Amino acid sequence: MQKPAVSILNQDADTRPFRIGIVPVPGFAIMSYASVADPLRAANLLSGKRLYDIVHFAHKTPAKSSGEAAISNCVPIGSTEPLDLLLVIAGGDPFALNDKVLFEWLKRRARAGLRVGGVSGGPVLLARAGLMDGRRMTVHWEHAAELAGRFPDLMIERRLYIIDRDRVTCGGGTAPLDFIHALLSDRHGADFARLVSDWFLHTEIRAAASPQRSGVLAGETTRSPHIQPVIAAMQDHIGDPLSLQQLALIAGISERQLNRIFAQVLGVSAMNYYRRMRLGIARRLVQGSAMSVASISEATGFSSSAHFSTAYAMCFGNRPSMDRTIVNHAACP
Secondary structure: OOOOOOOOOOOOOOOOOEEEEEEEOOOEOHHHHHHHHHHHHHHHHHHOOOOEEEEEEEOOOOEEEOOOOEEOOOEEOOOOOOOOEEEEEEOOOHHHOOOHHHHHHHHHHHHOOOEEEEEEOHHHHHHHOOOOOOOEEOOOHHHHHHHHHHOOOOEEOOOOEEEEOOEEEEOOOOHHHHHHHHHHHHHHOHHHHHHHHHHOOOOOOOOOOOOOOOOOOHHHHHHOOOHHHHHHHHHHOOOOOOOHHHHHHHHOOOHHHHHHHHHHHHOOOHHHHHHHHHHHHHHHHHHHOOOOHHHHHHHOOOOOHHHHHHHHHHHHOOOHHHHHHHHHHHHOO
């Protein structure tokens, strides 16, 4: 007899409603929020039962999104409301939020045995609260390099979502649709999960390990199937760059063939493309974060700050310190 599947959240689906707490941090993205909440609403509707309850938490109500939408009737942060899972959904710049009350509350709930998770920029807040030590995690790709630079010991992976024991992290955007599909499938069976996904025309269910970014245009990938896994590997190894030999092994072809394909399709060699990718991430960190140049250099895989500054200047025309000064000056009123 086939053994039953192990529940990813270890809950009995046939008793009380599964209670999910959501912390919509001010400035949260509606897409990330809706990709969590709407499938749960649809599950209740399509089943004719109250399978899921959602409880919102905020310091002030309504909690405002990055657009015009807002969530009313939020329970105050600090509450001991009974929950089965607590998700923090954050957008914008989660590194700028210094909410010690939120961090302490998350730690208390986690210590009490509650499964805690983050969506989009939410995993950044979990990391800053000290809740991701020793656990695999993911985060929206926009924040991955800075998070790795600030917390070099974290086990960050570029995946849609990761469930590691009592932590759930999800990349945001539409990635929660795939996480919630896995949750529904686990608790109610694959047929019901597919019914909910079909309700949202979400017909292509992605695996948890799927990459967050396409890497190259679909047409380019079709022309050269060797490129896609190589670019995915590059994205996963920004701070610890792979060698050309390692990339060629991933592609399953010779180093010379790999360089020829990159030149034909993208106009540059594989390693030049890789360096440009790392420098592009470095520039976003220079212009949009408070990380030191040395930390950015390390986070993007350069051997020294001097080497990094030289490569940066050759690519963008200014050294990192000058680029940051120009951006800061432009931002002043």
